[in-house]
Amino acid sequence: MKKIITFGTFDVFHIGHLNILRRAKELGGTLIVGVSSDDFSFKKKGRFPFYQENERLSIISGIKYVDSVFLEESLELKIEYIKKYKADVLVMGDDWTGKFDYLSKITNVIYLERTPTVSTSSIIEVIKKF
Ligand code: C2G
Numbered sequence: 001m002k003k004i005i006t007f008g009t010f011d012v013f014h015i016g017h018l019n020i021l022r023r024a025k026e027l028g029g030t031l032i033v034g035v036s037s038d039d040f041s042f043k044k045k046g047r048f049p050f051y052q053e054n055e056r057l058s059i060i061s062g063i064k065y066v067d068s069v070f071l072e073e074s075l076e077l078k079i080e081y082i083k084k085y086k087a088d089v090l091v092m093g094d095d096w097t098g099k100f101d102y103l104s105k106i107t108n109v110i111y112l113e114r115t116p117t118v119s120t121s122s123i124i125e126v127i128k129k130f
Helices: 015-025 038-045 053-061 078-084 101-105 120-129
Strands: 003-008 030-036 068-072 089-093 108-112
Touching: 003 015, 003 078, 015 030, 015 089, 015 108, 030 038, 030 053, 053 068, 078 101, 101 108
Parallel strands: 003 030, 003 089, 030 068, 089 108
Antiparallel strands: none
């Protein structure tokens, strides 16, 4: 069975997150998701996620397209994660296009189009004004 891996913060879960998980699963295989730890998210985005890592892990593992989840601690460990899970395919949204091509020597890197107009930061902004 083909092993597909993807990564993300998945903070304030929304349709863009669901779409990429569904499409990753539709490639046919087992879908493993690396959910960014709180500390890694802080390093990546300069702020902690709205939902803590244990809540984000629970939400992602509750999605029917997802077969297993783990905590992603850093970008540099991506090679280790891909080897550890023997991932045949790495799927990322195309906002990352090119950024993971260096991994194509050990896995098949696929960038899928992001869902337009939705993002966690825009949702938080709208809710603040609500
Ligand atoms: N995404 C999407 N459409 C959106 C928003 C996000 O397809 N409207 C995708 C992103 O491209 C990414 C996944 O959903 O593939 C998770 O998005 P984020 O939670 O924003 O993850 P990110 O901060 O990009 O972290 O090691 C890589 C990082 O962990 C990815």
